[in-house]
Amino acid sequence: MKLFRLIFLFAFILSCQNSEKHSYTFYYWRTTLSLNNAEKEALKKSDLPYLYTRFFDIEKVDGKFQPVAVITKDETFKTDKEIVPVVFIKNEVFYDITLDEINFLAKNVSSLITKKQKEFGFKVSREIQIDCDWTAGTNKEYFEFLKELKEITGKEITCTLRLHQVKNSKLSGIPPVHKVYLMCYSTSSPLENSTRNSILDLPTLKVYLKNIDHYPLDLDVALPIYSWGIVTNHFGKHKLINALSAKHLENPNFKKIGNDKVEILKDGFYFGNYLNKGFTIKVEEITDDQLNEVKAFLNKKLSDYTIVYYHLDGKFVNNHKF
Incomplete structure (x- = not known):
């Protein structure tokens, strides 16, 4: 009987470890803000009070900074979640940029975010997130932009963190923010000839994140639920x-x-x-087993984190148990 109790206790502890739950929400990454029933239900079940919503991208067109793909909204987009603005900025924007241009860019990003928040009546967030695949060649300029944006807005500025920026952190640098969002996807290019899943290849991810427990900033985690076909x-x-x-x-x-x-x-x-006849199509999608394996790996490395799933779409949310 005593042996049985010990076995039961061990199994119970093990099951608790394997089923560790993390609070979660979603990214919203479509240009027109709308919600169907599946998306509304998934969002309602998420236990974080935020929705990370892409507002617009910034590109450089004919030497000028240009917001592109700015969001619009229809009447179906109704939520009690706090809308966290996310702005994607192409890395090329920070090539050959002056301090005056950085200040100009930060002011205009702040202004357009505020305009959209008021226009759509969003519950205003104290956070703004910037998504940029910065490199060793642009880190100084990008980091200065993050500082300027914080100074201008008075908001908590966060940013995304890609796998190569972790692995090569000495070259890439550490962004001047309190928190980063670790993008646990895009482990390789889908345009390469490869048998690996380019969205999420576990062996590759584990190599890149071998020392993630030593990263000097607070971390939350972005996990993929999307799929695509490669023709x-x-x-x-x-x-x-x-x-x-x-x-x-x-x-x-x-x-x-x-x-x-x-x-x-x-x-x-x-x-x-x-x-045409003879073309091939390879489908890449994500299973719950893959996501659980990523979580199990991160649970050993990080003491605590929340999850932002990429991204909120009826085509994807019904395929997963959150």
Whole structure:
């Protein structure tokens, strides 16, 4: 009986460790803000009071800073969540940029965020998040921008952190923010010829994050729930079709040539694209087992973290248990 109790206690402790729950919410990454029933339900079930919402991108067009893909909103986008503005800035914006231009950029980013918050009546957040794939060649300018934005807005400025920026942190530098959001996806380019899952390859991720427990800033974690299809033509050129999954490969005009790959047998329109006979489609998607393995790895490295799933879309949320 005593042995049975010990075995039961050990099993109970182990199950608690394996089922460790993390508070979570989502990124919203579409240009038109709208919510269908599946998205509303998923958002309602999330236990963090925030929704990380992409407001616009910043690019450099003809030497001038330009906001692109600025959000619009329809009447279905109603939520009690606090809307955290996220701005994606292309790394190229910080090439050959002066201090005056950095200040100008920060002021205009702040102004457009405020305009959109008022226009849509959002519950205003004390946080602004910047998403930029900065490098060793642009870190000084990018970090100065983050400081300027904090000074101008008085907000808590956070930023995303990519895998290479962790692995090469001595070259990439540490951003001047209180918290970063670790992007545990895009482990390789989908446009490479590879048998790996480019969205999330666990062995690659573990190599890049080997020393994540030594990173000197507070960390929350972004995890992928999206999927796509990679079309390859006769010349080895690749094209992405978003939101494809394995069920989309069930077509009499497709020949299965792998667990997640088909060859097209007949010219035609597929998924809104004209694709020729002989083209191949490889689907990359994420399973709950993969996500749980990432969490188990991070649980050993990080004392505590919340999760932001990328991204809130009815095509993806019904495929996962959060």
